[in-house]
Amino acid sequence: MNPTNRATRVILMRHGRSTFNQQQRYQGSSDASELTEQGCETACQIGQWLQDLEIDAIYVSPLRRAKQTLEQIQPYLDHRIPVYVRPQLREIELPDWEGLPYEQVKTEFTELYQTWKQQPHKFKMGHRHASEYELEKHYGNTAVLTAPAPTATQTEYFPVLDLYLRAEQFWQDVLPHRPGQTILVISHGGTNHALISTALGLSPAHHHSLQQSNCGISILNVAADLQTAQLEVLNLTTPLGETLPKLKEGKQGLRLLLVPSDTNATDAAKLAEFLKSVPIEFSLASDLDHPTVDRLLVHHPRAVNLQVCREQFLQDWLGTLRWKPITISDLTTGLVVAPPASLQLLLAEATGLPLNQHRRFQLHPGCLSVLHYPSANQRPVVQAINLSTAGTAGLAAATQTSVTLGGRVNG
Known part of the structure; x- marks a missing residue:
């Protein structure tokens, strides 16, 4: 090619x-x-x-x-x-x-x-003279920035x-x-x-x-x-010997381990070994994905299995999270097995991406993503996407085809 x-x-x-x-x-x-x-x-x-x-x-x-x-x-x-x-x-x-x-x-x-922490796009700090850029105007939650005249002085600086x-x-x-x-x-x-x-x-x-x-x-x-x-x-x-990235916002709230439902039995067994040392308190999946959950939780016999009948259960659960924010003082970890599109929607919700653009997050079967809801007063944090035990061989062999979905990168 x-x-x-x-x-x-x-x-x-x-x-x-x-x-x-x-x-x-x-x-x-x-x-x-x-x-x-x-x-x-x-x-x-x-x-x-x-x-x-x-x-x-x-x-x-x-x-x-x-x-x-x-x-x-x-x-x-x-x-x-x-x-x-x-x-x-x-x-x-x-x-x-x-x-x-x-x-x-x-x-x-x-x-x-x-x-x-809560409105970084509105965050202002100090004074900045002979600034390289200045704020021209606001619209919605974003801003247009342009280069000022050489003698311009900026009194309100927006770091983000x-x-x-x-x-x-x-x-x-x-x-x-x-x-x-x-x-x-x-x-x-x-x-x-x-x-x-x-x-x-x-x-x-x-x-x-x-x-x-x-x-x-x-x-x-x-x-x-x-x-x-x-x-x-x-x-x-x-590669640093960590199973999951260290929690940036403290050991509290709800941590979700997201696994695509198209993960095969062999990869599920590998992920189960990978997660052997991670405490998992519950799982959430549809009835159709129960065998995959069983393989993933083979080392977590005490985890509570929450099964649902509807395949699109995650969208309903998203609505619940929006209306009832997380208020867990300790850390609770749950495994979520769902169709890739449902997990992509969950990630889009967490990052503020329009839901119809959810495929910008590229999820692979057999890989693990991590989403953390620290508290009711903090935004969710995507800790990781597509964690895998595969080394550079798997990375080097990944497809290099043209991408057809995503955001603009040329301004």
Whole structure:
């Protein structure tokens, strides 16, 4: 197949654990933070995991912790791969918070912090002079951003909107030059979230809905026409020895393990071993999928099986969640087996994606996705999509066909 008719595969990697991560401080675009020993070790693990893939180019943030992550993985990759440092990939700018502990920000900036968590698209911070961009106008939950005159001064700075504009600019600058290729992007949690969101068409209003763990891997497939994209993998951390990504919003609320109902018996048995050490309190599935549930829960005999007659049960349950928000003080984990389209709708609901665009989330049989509802006052968080015990062989063999559904990535 002609490379120009194939999707461009984008592998997104967050930097390794940093000193500010360890100290629980806000980093933003500050360059005072650097990789810890653990951060270097996990970056090396990802380097080993990536070494069998054919990567055509690497793009990295200019911040030290990202470049140090690249230094750790480069020995495992082909030395001929070109590397490009792109300023658009730096982390979100939080000038008033950078270096401050999380808890101090929560207590001293209470109202602003709530806006940051609940309405990130309206989040404003400080003053910014000679800004690269300025807010031109609002419409709905999004904004149009344009470059100001050279002498312009911006008195209200919108960090999340600025981050999303930079992400869109990165796509416009890079994708036309990489048709049908595989590129590796090493940046930051917020930046990777914005890159995924702008590719799929997710609103900045749901900026905190996709988890990005240190050294977590996400994969986007961007169609040859640069108009559409699908998310194939989100926040893969199994190469680091983790079964599931660590909970970002605390060990509370409801965690759902989502498995497509078209998973065969062999893959279900592999997933059962994979989940052997994970506490699972209940399962939710239709009568038709009862055999699959039994295979998946072979190591969880005490899990309560909730069976329903209607195949479209998940849509009804979604409505229940909307009207009765989750209020679980401890962590409760449930297994959900449902048709792929139903699981895609659940993910779309969680991320604010229009439900008729649910196929932007590309789900594979035999793989596991994770959705966390922390509390009634917090948005749901998609922790992972398409976790699998397969190594790079499975990743390299995945289809590279043109994607026909997704959000605009060319602005």
